[in-house]
Amino acid sequence: MPTIQDVARLAGVSTATVSRALSGSRPVGADLTRRVQEAASQLGYRHNALAQALRTQRSRTIGMVVPQISNPFFPLLVEAVERRLQIDGVDLLLCDSHYNLDVEARRLRTLTDRHVDGIIISPLHATDSAPAIRTAAGLVPVIQIDRQVEGLAGHWVGVDxxxxxxxxxxxxxxxxxxxxxxxxxxxxxxxxxxxxxxxxxxxxxxxxxxxxxxxxxxxxxxxxxxxxxxxxxxxxxxxxxxxxxxxxxxxxxxxxxxxxxxxxxxxxxxxxxxxxxxxxxxxxxxxxxxxxxxxxxxxxxxxxxxxxxxxxxxxxQWDVMADECARLLRQDPAGGSRRIAIAPLLQVRGSTPRSLPR
Structure with missing residues (x-):
């Protein structure tokens, strides 16, 4: 099995440069990045992101849990969040809880086991989702989006x-x-x-x-x-x-x-x-x-x-919600809880009268 040292020798760079180029942890020139990627591809080397997360305590991934991805509301929200995280060089791991509290709790455990840097969740239930979310929040920053659990401290971003x-x-x-x-x-x-x-x-x-x-x-x-x-x-x-x-x-x-x-x-x-x-x-x-x-x-x-x-x-306003989530994830966890309610925009169409009846 090829090692990072093998990639470094073939690319003519240091192992530190290989690590930076493949992980994106620090800026690397375009030419060096291309050489490293070509060497890794030629050798069949795969960067071990989990091992890096264990070493650095940063996985550059955020987990997201939604109740049901087949509901057209949630893909719009997920797409906005994923697009915003990409700007920061962060990947999104998406989980569907299938409107099942046991599945929701299992998804949260899986994400924390994978050492994600934070979790964005739309909880299934106003009270029954609390134990699993509280446990996850003790391990990583958690932001509730759209829905929220009653009486649970932490950040929330949603519609007004x-x-x-x-x-x-x-x-x-x-x-x-x-x-x-x-x-x-x-x-x-x-x-x-x-x-x-x-x-x-x-x-x-x-x-x-x-x-x-x-x-x-x-x-x-x-x-x-x-x-x-x-x-x-x-x-x-x-x-x-x-x-x-x-x-x-x-x-x-x-x-x-x-x-x-x-x-x-x-x-x-x-x-x-x-x-x-x-x-x-x-x-x-x-x-x-x-x-x-x-x-x-x-x-x-x-x-x-x-x-x-x-x-x-x-x-x-999906993009505004995503921006607020990204901003809160970058904040100091000791900075206190924030509730951010974003006003929606009225779209008047044909299902309502155009004017008063005569």
Whole structure:
């Protein structure tokens, strides 16, 4: 098996230069780097990054754990973080916890065993994720992103839900909608809880109450479809809650579709996936968006702009979040905990009315 000494002899440089050129720990000229890389390739030498990490206590890698990479929200976040870390010459090790607390804990142990320099995690659960994250934070710097564990000291970077849902509710009210309902995930993670609270506070600012109890399920399209089905059934002419349609009158009363829809005139969703399901479910039932019901999402994933109709939503500033994570990772761990809430950007599209009804 070739050694670092073999590479140094073939390249005509010192072993220290070989180490620097292959690890990127210190600047090396382009010509020297190319000679070392060619020599290593010719000999079949592979740089042992783990051994270097054990010697230097620096692996130049950051671990990241997300609940479900198939959710389009998380690839956008991961891509922004990975792109930002590359600027600092740091690699990203990505783990998917598959919405399983045991898997989440195992992923964290794996990353600390690999001597990563820090971990960025979006926790599965607002309380049950605490033990595993606390253990990891005792070994390496940990930054919570998007979601957070209650009562756990440390850094957090995420979206300002109060600003985001405040703007969405303001938009709907300004365009004549008064009977609003919230459709989101079960309140078992901080993101779901914060968004539900933000929705209720935003309604209260306008002197309004929700037109119906919140529908809570999962952050996915199938739940949005189910929520739309329930709305149409509950507020159709023959639905069990038909009497509720008179509450909060003052906006569009037109009805069409299965059973004659007369329920909430605005559906505020906890994320874009739910909103896309709601759009599809209302369309199947013959309920017109936005004429009868306005629909909003949150996140601005790629599918939001090409849905039918295009989805009004809040765009998260992924790059800003990534920049803040990189900055916090460079800080002295003794510098205290920081909470950084980044305002999202309103994207108004066809799923909400363009103006007040005439």
């Amino acid at each position: 839900d109060a600003v985001g849902f405040g703007q969405l509710v303001d938009l709907l009210v300004a365009r004549g909608r008064r009977r609003l309902v919230f459709v989101s995930s079960e309140l078992d993670n901080s993101s779901a809880r914060d968004r539900a609270q933000a929705f209720e506070k935003s309604l209260a600012r306008h002197g309004l109450e929700a037109a119906a109890p919140a529908l809570l399920g999962r952050f996915d399209v199938s739940w949005g479809l189910e929520a739309a089905r329930r709305l149409v059934e509950d507020f159709g002419d023959s639905g069990p809650s038909a009497g509720a349609r008179g509450a909060g009158s003052g906006s569009s009363g037109s009805r069409s579709g299965a059973g004659g829809y007369g329920g909430p005139d605005g559906v505020v969703c906890g994320d874009d996936l739910i909103a896309l399901g709601v759009l599809r479910g209302l369309s199947r039932a013959g309920v017109s968006v936005p004429d009868q019901v306005a629909v909003t999402g949150f996140d601005d994933i790629a599918f939001a702009e090409i849905s039918d109709p295009p989805l009004t939503t809040m765009r998260q």
